[in-house]
Amino acid sequence: AAPSDTRVLCPDGRNFASNAACCALFPLRDDLQKNLFDGGRCNEEAHESLRLTFHDAIAISPALEAQGKFGGGGADGSIAIFSHIETNFHPNIGLDDIVEKQRPFLQRHNVGVADFIQFAGALGASNCPGAPQLAAFVGRKDATRPAPDGLVPEPFHTPDQIFDRLADASNGEFDPILTVWLLTAHTVAAADDVDPTVPGSPFDSTPGVFDSQFFVETQLRGTLFPGDGPNKGEVLSPLRGEMRLQSDFAIARDSRTACEWQSFVNNQTKVHDMFQFVFHDLSILGQNIDDLVDCTEVIPVPKPVIGRTHFPAGMSARDIEQACQETPFPTLPTDAGPKTAVPPVRD
Numbered sequence: 001a002a003p004s005d006t007r008v009l010c011p012d013g014r015n016f017a018s019n020a021a022c023c024a025l026f027p028l029r030d031d032l033q034k035n036l037f038d039g040g041r042c043n044e045e046a047h048e049s050l051r052l053t054f055h056d057a058i059a060i061s062p063a064l065e066a067q068g069k070f071g072g073g074g075a076d077g078s079i080a081i082f083s084h085i086e087t088n089f090h091p092n093i094g095l096d097d098i099v100e101k102q103r104p105f106l107q108r109h110n111v112g113v114a115d116f117i118q119f120a121g122a123l124g125a126s127n128c129p130g131a132p133q134l135a136a137f138v139g140r141k142d143a144t145r146p147a148p149d150g151l152v153p154e155p156f157h158t159p160d161q162i163f164d165r166l167a168d169a170s171n172g173e174f175d176p177i178l179t180v181w182l183l184t185a186h187t188v189a190a191a192d193d194v195d196p197t198v199p200g201s202p203f204d205s206t207p208g209v210f211d212s213q214f215f216v217e218t219q220l221r222g223t224l225f226p227g228d229g230p231n232k233g234e235v236l237s238p239l240r241g242e243m244r245l246q247s248d249f250a251i252a253r254d255s256r257t258a259c260e261w262q263s264f265v266n267n268q269t270k271v272h273d274m275f276q277f278v279f280h281d282l283s284i285l286g287q288n289i290d291d292l293v294d295c296t297e298v299i300p301v302p303k304p305v306i307g308r309t310h311f312p313a314g315m316s317a318r319d320i321e322q323a324c325q326e327t328p329f330p331t332l333p334t335d336a337g338p339k340t341a342v343p344p345v346r347d
């Protein structure tokens with residue numbers, strides 16, 4: 001059937017939606033693309049918006065509830081509604097910035113806070129070539145109280161601490177393997193606050209592309225700190241300008257996850273599909289999917305990945321710290337030119 005048979009014309013007279021509840025997202029999308037994401041770029045605000053989805057959603061704990069305590073509401077918008085409380089939690093350092101940049105958009109559009117946070121993150125990611133089209137739902141219940149402190153993982157936590165926390169938040173769904181899938185997000189990421197002397201230090205050499213370079217570069221032998229490191233949660237990185245988190249280092253080398261980590265190298269289909277799958281479930285933690293309307297159609301389909309998976313210039317298989325015992329590291333070409341230095345993400 002033609003789309004007009006099943007879709008409704010939105011009040012704006014321009015957009016068609018599968019459900020009228022999605023109509024408010026079209027003007028929000030256009031406003032965010034133009035005025036937060038600099039005309040649809042995979043910019044710093046896009047990265048920060050994606051990070052915010054995790055920090056809102058992961059703050060839910062059935063284990064705390066079982067002790068008779070409030071465990072947080074998951075993807076309930078609490079990080080923005082109670083930002084004066086939650087952005088002061090140590091792992092949320094830096095997020096006050098994106099919460100305040102998003103707030104005017106929240107105020108001029110008719111969308112719930114929880115829905116807004118997940119939508120902005122999915123939209124921001126769609127500006128990064130290679131990213132999947134991430135899920136966008138509306139209808140979440142907004143928080144009435146802040147999440148408790150202590151539920152967001154820190155880069156200095158051990159793999160055991162991180163695996164336990166993610167499993168608790170998801171009733172066991174986010175096991176060590178799915179934790180690796182979630183960490184794909186660090187392919188479009190940089191750190192401002194781990195080492196404040198070098199803000200915007202990316203986790204891979206392509207922070208504007210949702211590719212598998214992150215999985216290659218985290219496996220290279222660390223030799224330097226991009227700034228005045230070591231800082232808490234930071235370990236040696238292989239490239240000038242690049243930051244390596246202790247947690248990414250450890251999970252890349254943990255016997256439970258090393259082979260899964262390596263399996264993403266040069267496998268863009270996996271990068272794309274696995275993150276699409278886990279983001280869907282992350283974005284509705286604490287909510288009942290039967291109460292939600294799927295508006296994923298409002299998120300643009302991202303452009304294909306740019307470039308091929310490679311060793312950074314000046315490096316080769318000899319620089320790999322092999323952690324997966326079962327499968328050799330994939331053969332990759334080395335980028336031409338002088339030894340790669342990674343520029344900071346500045347806008």
Ligand code: HEB
Nearest residue numbers: 047048050051054153154155182185189190191192193194
């Ligand atoms: Fe992430 C960033 C940690 C997970 C997304 N991280 C980041 C940082 C850190 C982290 C530390 C930096 C910050 C600053 O600024 O300084 N993570 C982490 C941990 C974990 C994680 C520990 C667990 C394991 N993430 C994650 C997930 C996601 C993410 C799951 C998804 C969603 N991140 C992210 C992003 C970023 C980050 C996107 C970037 C941001 C910017 O660039 O700004």
Ligand code: CA
Nearest residue numbers: 187206209211
């Ligand atoms: Ca990348």
